[in-house]
Amino acid sequence: MADITRYYPQLNELQALLTTAGKISEYKPDQALACFDHPELMSIACIGIPSRFNPWETAAFSDVDYSHHLQIIEYLSRADASAMMMLPGASLSTRAILTLGTERQQARFFACFEHSPAWTFFAVTEPGFGSDATAIACELTQNSQGWWLNGQKMLVGGAMRASAGLVFARYEQSHRLVMVFPEGKTGPLQRELLDTFGLAGAALTRLTMTNLSVKEDDILGHERRGLQQGLNALSKVFERHRPMVAAMALGTTYGLLKALETRPLPATAQHWIACQWRKYHVLFQQMLALAEGYRTGQQQYASTSRLKLSATRLAEETASHLPHWLATEDWLEETFLRKRYRDSFAFEYMEGTSNIHLLNSFRTPEIQGDQRHAVP
Template sequence: MVELDERLRALRGAAAETAGELRAHAAALDAAPHDLKPHLGVAAFDLIRRCTTPQRFGGEPLRVGRHAFTTGSSLETLVWMTELAHGDAGMVLAAPGPSLAGILLDQLGDQAQQEYFHRAVARDAVWAFFAVTEPGHGSDAGAMESTLHRTADIHLLNGAKRFIGNGARGEIGVVFARTGSGPLSVRAALVEAADPGFRARELDMVGLRGAALGAIELRDVPVPEDRLLARHLPATRRGLWGAVRVFNTVRPQVAALAVGTGLACLDLVRAERPQAPGLAELAGRLESCRRLVYAAGAALDRDRDDAVLSSAAKVAAVAAARAACRFAVRSLGPAALVDHPLLEKWYRDVGAFEFMEGTSDIQRLHVARAEVRGRTGGRR
């Protein structure tokens, strides 16, 4: 298991200092998730930008004492993300910046594409979308129907995407589509919302409304050759391989958001019923989940394909967060759902974690397959 060293403890402390401000903005964001103007100045958004924008493309590192933090480390991301989600996970997901598309660009983009993308999102209040999921296929990315058709001088993108984070507010992002029927025919393209034929609309979510899911329609969206990602990589590394890498990276982040939300629910109980039976046990369970999340991040930093702990962390953290929310509702009684609007909101929010980056059933299958292949036994 991972013990945070002085550097990571400093990062954790810096993130924790900004979490309270996120919480103060959370209810307003939930009520109007597409109006980000009142929230753009929060300190945590600056922290996120610094920790997700590569220095080589103009990013300024986060400096905490003698330490500097920038992009690249999963463990570092999970440390700050857990603390920020302890403030409010919806606000974390509302932050402008490269988000999932940035992770993919780092995997599949060439130098020029990375620079074009990162400089675009480095401007204030620019969000990025990452469009894989389609209306009829959910987690089954292999059944993707969107097409990328080559004409004489350009590619044309057609199809529909749904449940896309930043889908309606994103100015730039990546869209996955097929160039043919084979498993290696899926490609990712760098696309801008202003491109002709690109239409997006907001989806009204039950919870975690700061993520601002959207639906995207693509009708003959022109994609120049130099906007196709992974041209410099072998065919096996061009399409879904990159998406899988992104999901592997983001999965423990969902777990971190869940842990933070669970901790936030327990804060309410601790403030009003510090002796509530079961509080210590749930706090311990969430702390175990936090450790598992950190371990998943450390494993990814060693090997980007070692994602079994990410799956385990997501299943455990999502269940624990939901248990913490139910516990808070039961412990504080019905008035708490109105007196503490964030409790009612967090109760809606925790459901979202189940559906992000693969359901618990999908994660169970990942864990079981890894066990069968002998990829988990060495840890025990």
């Protein structure tokens, strides 16, 4: 099995910072954020942001390929995936901006990173519609006074502290991604922190936009066909981000299994743990194979969904046995372990639920010309 610390030995120190932050993150979030004051941790958080916009890049993490990035995420998640999600830096919006934004739009969006690491968000999910991008109600309109956003978004990660974000909205008969800059817009843009059971570090937020004024220059790909810059762009963004969710789920599974191995357990439990380790190693290799596929330019929509689905199920399956294998006193005293137990059941709701990925897993790729790709 690959050991990412051979390439990045400093990950051990950074993992310890996440553990420290994770233990206090649910009741002292501001104090937990102070644990992240480390240049290389900030550099990891900003992976994906181009060097010309990224003053937080360090030499060690200046040219991280996709495979190593996934392994870094998995390794740090062994300590605490929720704490890692508290980090500022790149988000789903980064890939969309780089795919659809002009150089001017990219410079405007990433300007918030100039003086300090910043949070960004990507808002798609809506109350009543979930993540069904074809049914969203949030609307971009135009009149003689300019452009306006109206609607609600739910379960938006990192939006409470965000300096910039993207909102997916309906526009006439198509869709648009719109850059939004929340600071100073407390009237037209309301942010509400939502209660969460697991992965509280995501700081899930409800956004309410009421006649939020936006500039035409803040509409990504406005001159292109709606399908090109709407649903297709959304599919590509999620396709590359879902393996990162799988990496977090695998890292969480690793941490739980290691915690179990330190306890005196019956033979049946030890046999079960060995089986879980085999599943973990298989999925880890699948993750590396997926990363290699992306490196060679393959579209892997179905494989990505299968990996996310399997990694999520493994984390849940492992966590569900903890209360049964551990002694009652041990379980009650281990507050940090119980937190990670709760986190294990939250990956299901990140970047598509199991039902969505079951459907995607069996989609046959289309062939257009000499290119093979999955049906969006």
